[in-house]
Amino acid sequence: MPRQSRQRYEAICEASPDAILLVDHDGRITYANARVTDLFGYEPTELLGEPIERLAPESVRDEHVAQRDAYIADPEVRPMGVTLELSGQRKDGSEFPVDISLSPIETDGKREFMAAVRDISEQEALRAKYRTILEAVPDAVLVADAETGELIEANQQVTDLTGYDPAELVGEPQTVVHPSGEEATYREFFDQHIESCQSIFTQFPDGSDIYVETKDGGRVPVEINAHVFELQNRRLVVGVFRDVTARKEYERQLQALHTATRWLMAADDREEIAQLVADAASAILGYEHNVVRLVDETYLRAVAVTEQAETELGERPEYPVDGNSPVSHAYRSGEPIRYDDVRSLEDDHDRGEAHAAIYLPLGDHGVISIVDPEIGAFDQSDEDLAFVLSLNAEIALNRLAYEQDLERQNDRLDEFASVVAHDLRNPLNVAQGLLATAQTEADLDHLDDLDDVLDRMAGIIDDVLTMVRCGYDLESVDALAFGDVVTSCWDTVSTGDASLQVASDGRFYADSSRIRNLFENLFRNAVEHGSTSPASNARQDAVEHGGEGVTVTVGLVDDGFYVADDGPGIPPDERDRVLEPGWTSNADGTGLGLNIVCEIAQAHEWEIDVTESAAGGARFEFSGVRTAVADESTMPSS
Numbered sequence: 001m002p003r004q005s006r007q008r009y010e011a012i013c014e015a016s017p018d019a020i021l022l023v024d025h026d027g028r029i030t031y032a033n034a035r036v037t038d039l040f041g042y043e044p045t046e047l048l049g050e051p052i053e054r055l056a057p058e059s060v061r062d063e064h065v066a067q068r069d070a071y072i073a074d075p076e077v078r079p080m081g082v083t084l085e086l087s088g089q090r091k092d093g094s095e096f097p098v099d100i101s102l103s104p105i106e107t108d109g110k111r112e113f114m115a116a117v118r119d120i121s122e123q124e125a126l127r128a129k130y131r132t133i134l135e136a137v138p139d140a141v142l143v144a145d146a147e148t149g150e151l152i153e154a155n156q157q158v159t160d161l162t163g164y165d166p167a168e169l170v171g172e173p174q175t176v177v178h179p180s181g182e183e184a185t186y187r188e189f190f191d192q193h194i195e196s197c198q199s200i201f202t203q204f205p206d207g208s209d210i211y212v213e214t215k216d217g218g219r220v221p222v223e224i225n226a227h228v229f230e231l232q233n234r235r236l237v238v239g240v241f242r243d244v245t246a247r248k249e250y251e252r253q254l255q256a257l258h259t260a261t262r263w264l265m266a267a268d269d270r271e272e273i274a275q276l277v278a279d280a281a282s283a284i285l286g287y288e289h290n291v292v293r294l295v296d297e298t299y300l301r302a303v304a305v306t307e308q309a310e311t312e313l314g315e316r317p318e319y320p321v322d323g324n325s326p327v328s329h330a331y332r333s334g335e336p337i338r339y340d341d342v343r344s345l346e347d348d349h350d351r352g353e354a355h356a357a358i359y360l361p362l363g364d365h366g367v368i369s370i371v372d373p374e375i376g377a378f379d380q381s382d383e384d385l386a387f388v389l390s391l392n393a394e395i396a397l398n399r400l401a402y403e404q405d406l407e408r409q410n411d412r413l414d415e416f417a418s419v420v421a422h423d424l425r426n427p428l429n430v431a432q433g434l435l436a437t438a439q440t441e442a443d444l445d446h447l448d449d450l451d452d453v454l455d456r457m458a459g460i461i462d463d464v465l466t467m468v469r470c471g472y473d474l475e476s477v478d479a480l481a482f483g484d485v486v487t488s489c490w491d492t493v494s495t496g497d498a499s500l501q502v503a504s505d506g507r508f509y510a511d512s513s514r515i516r517n518l519f520e521n522l523f524r525n526a527v528e529h530g531s532t533s534p535a536s537n538a539r540q541d542a543v544e545h546g547g548e549g550v551t552v553t554v555g556l557v558d559d560g561f562y563v564a565d566d567g568p569g570i571p572p573d574e575r576d577r578v579l580e581p582g583w584t585s586n587a588d589g590t591g592l593g594l595n596i597v598c599e600i601a602q603a604h605e606w607e608i609d610v611t612e613s614a615a616g617g618a619r620f621e622f623s624g625v626r627t628a629v630a631d632e633s634t635m636p637s638s
Helices: 003-015 035-040 058-073 121-136 157-162 183-196 245-266 270-285 307-313 326-333 380-423 425-441 445-470 482-492 512-530 593-603
Strands: 019-023 029-032 086-089 095-107 110-119 140-145 151-154 211-213 219-231 234-243 289-296 299-305 337-339 356-361 366-372 478-481 499-504 506-510 551-557 560-565 607-612 618-623 627-629
Touching: 019 035, 035 086, 095 121, 140 157, 157 211, 157 219, 157 234, 219 245, 245 270, 245 380, 270 289, 270 299, 270 366, 270 380, 289 307, 299 307, 299 326, 299 366, 326 337, 326 356, 326 366, 356 380, 366 380, 478 482, 478 512, 482 499, 482 506, 482 512, 482 551, 506 512, 512 551, 512 560, 512 593, 512 618, 551 627, 593 607
Parallel strands: 499 551
Antiparallel strands: 019 029, 019 110, 086 095, 095 110, 140 151, 140 234, 211 219, 219 234, 289 299, 289 366, 337 356, 356 366, 478 506, 506 627, 551 560, 560 618, 607 618
16 A cells, blocks of 8 residues: 555544554554544554554453454454454453454555454443343343344243243244244234334234244243334344233133123022022133032022032031031121131031132122132132122022012012902992992992992902002011910901910011911901801901801911811812912902912911811911920910
8 A cells, every 4th residue: 555545544544433453464553543542541652563462351362363363364344253242451451342343454565454443332331221121021022133033132031931041042033932834924914013013912913812832832822012123223123022821811701701690690590590600610710619508598508519519529518697607707797708728717617628718698698619629729810700700690699589579579460450450340330339229229228238348349458458568578587476466466357256266375487567467367268257247248258167156276386387267178179279369269259368378478488288177177387487386375265
């Protein structure tokens, strides 16, 4: 290179922001620009004639000599140590990261080698910060070349998701982490993403899920949050991969819960709802040991038991409502109870192999028990879903109770309509005829007949009002004195020459208002045909017991009570029908009195049986009644 050209070359080098060094075939420095002082702390003249290794850390100088000689033997324009982290050493011995570009040049007919050295401390600091952020992200992160799809970086969380070490993925196509055989599909999808700059996606356009294929061949559904950016004139795409297995499972659970809720709302009886709840708990939560207990008076009885619970836990017990079991506590408190290990209670209840347990009340209907052999099997998500299921079950049971009550009310209204349309119309027509006759003939005897008819209509109205206005629902069940109740009811009924005997007394549990309707209707039924007074002739209802001076006997027994008379009784072939609405042996009867008795008994959940009394009359027996019979009890006749 002519001297003038060299001077121009050196002028250019002096203007360079990088440290420029020329080295001969022996590796000695023949030129250094002023920028060397800023980077290394040496004056340019201090380095002339020195080996280039003087600027390398002592720990790598021997290795550097070999690399230098290899380059001198086969020089080309290229960066030095493409895959290496290079460092320089200052005059004071400190080290700093550098980037070096190498190129051969001709000067004065001789070949020399130029090294352009740049301090990349700031870039490395940024890169360190970038790596820190990359590793701080809780999800797997992959960085790829947007043009080629080649992976250039991965954080450590990639190992947790895929099983690959980050170093194994660098240099591989980005599709390496997706299902085998679907590379083209995923590559096309990512190309479309890069063009549209879409940021978050979990599905293909057809709705199918996006998966990562792990090193051992497993498939994991993922959500990818991707971003395209430029770095050092290179277009890159960074993807944050999040495992959405739990989310997908939760979505499945919610869908199963939605389906179960539809079935619950369509169920026709309590047992069906209970079984649907037990099965839904398995389908939604994945736990197979489930029992649904519904309240039956004072006990919580197992109505629905999943197959696995029955097989592994055996026959499930019933629990008293006021007991000390977790089932009883959950029912009374109205709050869910969860145990990581229910055996820690150390009570006497047999739970088979169960450890973890959740007990959830179904309102005032019952409790669902979900158990599992694994300690601490349930998490908050399980409890939340089970709680929603229990609420839906409670709503379904409330809905069923409401519909059944509404059906009973509709039946009563149908009966009411029948009475109004027929039974009241007939005596009304008779009354109108009698009144017209009395007015035209001035025959006062017809007014007595009219009084009987009007009395009959009053009786019909009383029965209808009892049925429609009061219904048969219970307000409260209390302990009542049997003898006091029956004598009080007897006193309110027109009994004529009839008499009442209380064979046995004590206490029994009933609704104080409804039980009066029951006894009054039974007493009317027993005595109405036994008197010949004009007023009573209008109250011939349901079953005819002939004769004056009929005796009605009542008694309290274990589990129930009875009402019997010594009238003509009820024919055996009619006993199954006498409690039906509309049945009567009297042309003027409403057929409601004994049906009201039946409905009130059913509202108390009692059984009623119509038989023959010891005197040959009718006997109505009520069972399933909570009673406490006195040792001796007599009641004077009324």
